[in-house]
Amino acid sequence: MKLRSQLLLLSLITLSLPWAGCQYLRHVDAALTQGQMQTLEATGNAIAARLASAPQLIAPDPERGGRPPGAQLYLNPLPQPPVVDGYGGEWRAQKFKPRQLIAEDGEPLAQVTLGKNAQRIYLLLTVKDRTPSYHDPRSTLPASGDLVEVFTARERYILPVASQGPVKALWFNPRRGKYERELRLRGRWSASTRGYQLELTLPAALSHGELALRVIDRADSSGGPPAREASTLPADGRPGKLVERLPALQQELTHFARPDLELTVVDQEGFILARTGSLLPPEEDDSAPKESTPWLRDWFYRQILDTPALPPLPDDNYPDALTKNRETTGQWFRAAPDSTAGSDSRIGAVSVPVITRADEIIERPILGRVIASQSADALQSLTESAARRLWLITAGAAGLVLLLLLGYASWLSWRIRRLQRAASNAVDASGRLRGDFPKPFIRDELGALNRSFASLLAELDHYHQYLRSLASKLSHELRTPLAVVRSSLDNLSAGDLSQESRRYAERAADGGARLSSILNALSAASHLEASISQAEKEAFDLADLLQVLTQSYADAHPAHRIALNCPPSPQPCYGAPELLAQLLDKLVDNAVSFAPEGSKISLTLTRDKRGYVLAVSNQGPLLPEGFGRKLFDSLVSVRDDGGKAGHLGLGLHIARLIADFHQGSLKASNREDGQGVVFSLELPSDLPRE
Template sequence: MNLRRQLVLLSLCTLALPWAGCQYLRQVDQALTQGQMQTLEATGNAIAARLASAPELIAPDPRRNGRPPGAQLYLNPLAQTPVLDGYGEEWRALRLRPRQLLDQAGDPFAQITLGRRGSQIYMLLTARDRSPSYHDPRSSGISSGDTVEIYTARQQYTLPVASQGPVHAMWYNPRRGRYERELRIRGRWTASPRGYQLELTLPAALSDGELAVRVLDRTHSDGGTPARVAGTLPNDGRPGVLVEPLPQLQRELEHFARPELQLTVVDQEGFVLARTGIDWHATGDDQPPAGEAQPWLRDWLYRQILATAALSPLPRDRFPDNLTQNRETASQWFGAPDSDPDSTPGDERIGAVSVPVVTRADDIIERPLLGRVITAQSASALRSLTESAARRLWLTTAAAAGLVLLLLLGYASWLSWRIRQLHRAASNAVDASGRLRGDFPRPLINDELGALNRAFASLLAELDHYHQYLRSLASKLSHELRTPLAVVRSSLDNLAAGDLDSDSRRYAERAADGGARLSSILNALSAANHLEASIRQADREDFDLADLVQALNQSYADAHPEHHFELQCPDTPQPCNGAPELLAQLLDKLVDNAVSFAPEGSTIHMALTPERREYVLSVSNSGPLLPSGFGQKLFDSLVSVRDDGGKAGHLGLGLHIARLIADFHHGELSAANREDGSGVVFTLALPR
């Protein structure tokens, strides 16, 4: 893994900043919501204390004292008069919560919804009965099948179930000793897929503030014992009290009203007695314009940041039991009301705190629970504050993380560029001829990488000095050894001119031959140094490379008749820029090497191949193969692979001079064995 990727991975640690910011936002949100709940609780305690001091406001009807739970029925205020057609469409539009009626086994059998409009009480009853039994006219009783019974404070009314048609409410007149029809109770029956439905109305004065409903289900229309019974009539036979909103309590509650706050007072069973403040169930003004996109993604993101789960919707008329069925202060968070079609649970949080209203009495008698005060407030203000903080946090952390990432990426790129520069300089410190280049860069930055760069530069400078010393060593030795070598040779000549025995003369001649060889070596070294200097000072010109190769091939054929020469060369001119005399000398060295190794009578192949960007000139001969690892060492100074022991005076300078000429022309000289293993091929690549 390169340095840039390592620093990029390291920069990912900056993602801890948004995570820490989210944790901080969660703590802030918890503190704000806890403070909101405490404020709602304080408001609820103040209202509960006021109602406890005036219990007639919340419990004006003493008939409720001691009545069993579940006996009371709630009258919902109706904004419009329902149409008594038996279908109940107006009731469904109001989205009121019905009262469930359970049979003896505890299974749901029917449900009832009551409402009041002016002086009339309206009721919608729906029963689940797959096989209803209707009244048999031949029966002597007033209702031989399924029956609905309505109990008021003074009278009981029997309503025989019918599949369709008006309601016939029958009551027993003791003065006349017979059942008569109550015309003030009006309504209509309709059949439903699950059973039957009843919609009726009666005067509120007829109930006298008390009402109970009982539903009888018979298997057959024989007037026998009902198979199932469900209703609200207690065991003592006395109907429960009708509960409805209290106007005086409503006026008292409005004194505590505040913006964005909903105040609700419920009785012991959770029925709403008074309510004031904002209504989240209202539609119209609070809804967003049609076609406006909802920020669901932003809401979901904030819920994930604040770790808030989906909440149950705020109920309209009845709160959960944990807020109404105990004597302790309770609190709960709700979501947007289920009547809002454009909202999803959790889009808006609504906090509700329930405070009990207990009468003031002594410590011996248990103080009765009159009801509860429920204060509710939306967390939209807190949410706006949290969203604003979250937005600033995300912008700040994103900007900080992005800036850090860019800085680290830029620094990694700059550092990687410096390392690549150092690697490139170290790779190019030595040229193809093995010479050290003296242009190694020296940085100005005093860091560890700069120190390493300067150490490389110092090391290469020392090596260059040593290389210069080695390159001048041959000329120095040649100059310094010539005088003592001349003395030795003159002494050997004088000694050979005298009278010597056979052994002494043989030793003298051997010493003379060694001196001659040493003299030739010194002359070759001196000639090589002078040739290298002349190569660097040669002039370049434009010439025809094909014509030069053809002329040299003919010369080689004349000079070496014991070998055959073959040339492959284009007939068209091949323009080239360089020193033709040096290239001719390079080919002389290659051909001389080929002639010296090729068997007598063999063929030496020469070829000139023009390619797109270069000329390829090759000299190939049969003979012994190159030893392993000598592909490039052949072109070094004083390197030879001949097996004559050096008697012929070959010092390995010919191919070295050929490489110097190739470097002068910015070409590349290489040697390799033939693919068929029959000999060696030398290749020169010259740029066009």
């Protein structure tokens, strides 16, 4: 992996900055919401203390506490009187929570919703009965089929079920001993696929503050015993109390009202006795069009703040956890999509019990509960604004850090590549060290590495100079002792020696002769290298030089067939003809030494865009693998003659020195047919400009 890729991966650590910021925002949001719940609890405690000191505000009816739970019916405040047509369209718009009437089998038989407007009570009863039994007009019974009974504090009214039409309310007149019609109860029936529905109205004074309902389901219209029934009438036969909003409590509650705070007081059973305030801030106008927040941004903020899924809170209902216990509780809700608090808003609600202060009572009864609710839109707006700023700042910081790291990585990569190119080009094709290794200007680790490479190459250059002069030094130092050895052997051979001693003396003389030829070759190579650098170049015809040399090689090596393939036209070249002739002598001599007798040695001259290519090809053994470049180094040879011929591998080394002098290159490779070796000399063809 490259350095820039490594630093790019390392720069991903900057993503921990947004993560840490999100964690901080979550803690801040938790602290703010906890503070809001504590504020709501303090408000609820203050209101509960005030109501406990004045219990007549929350419990004006002393008989209310003695009635059994579940018998009471709640009168929802109606903004306007509904049209009593049996369909209940106005009731559905109010979205009141209906009261379920459960039959003996545990299944709901009906549901009822009550309301009050201008001293009149309105009722909507929906019964689930797929096979209703309607009243038979021919029957002598007041109600031969299904029946709805309405109980008030002083009277019982029966309402025979009809499929359509007005309600016929009957009450029993004990003085006349028969049922008579009550015209103050007005309503209408309507049928549906699931049963039937009753919409009824009566004066509030007729109930005397108490009301109960009973629904009787018969199997047929013969007036037999009921198959099912459901009722709100308690076991003592007395109707339950009617619960409605309390004006005095409402007026007292307004003293604690403040913007965007909703205060609700409920009784022991969770019926709303008073409510003030709104979950919307006062400056927000419901008639103005609301700007919808994109769902993607809402989802993004929820992911950042890790907001858990909250239960929805209907407008006029609270769960039992807030309305039916003796402890102070708090809970977060999600506003319904059609509520005034706005879709997906968080609503915090705290419920505080109102307990009487009568010290003589061992278990103080609960008079009701105070529920303080407040939307967290302000907190959510604050945290979302902080999240937006955090995102912009961290994104900008991460982008800046990434650009800096990429720039720094590119700069380091450029320095490393520059050092790598310098190290690769430190040695030329001839093995000599170039003296242009760059010097560092920055004193860091890469600068220290650069200086170490420069120091190492300097030491290698000194050692290379030593090796280059070693041959001449050995040749000079060994000549005198070698001459002493050879003269001593000559004197020894002139005397009388035994046959065995003379054999050893002759071997020593042959070894001395070979050592002398080696020293002469080393000395010649050293002098030749110096003479090459001092040679003068001139313009000449390369084709004419090759023709002359080829004829000379053919005369010198009659055992081989030497042929030249050269263009007939003159081939101008600029160089030292005598050095090129010496180079060809080395190549042809090398080819003759390896080619079998009678084989062909070819000299081929071609020209391309870069210059001339002179190839010398011969049959014979192939080059060992990896010797294509080593073959031209000094003291390297692939001859398998046991070292008896005295070949030191200097011929091809000298040939490469001559090629370098002419700014050309010399290569060796095996022939494509696999039958021998070919040496290729590339020379530039451009003549110097005067």
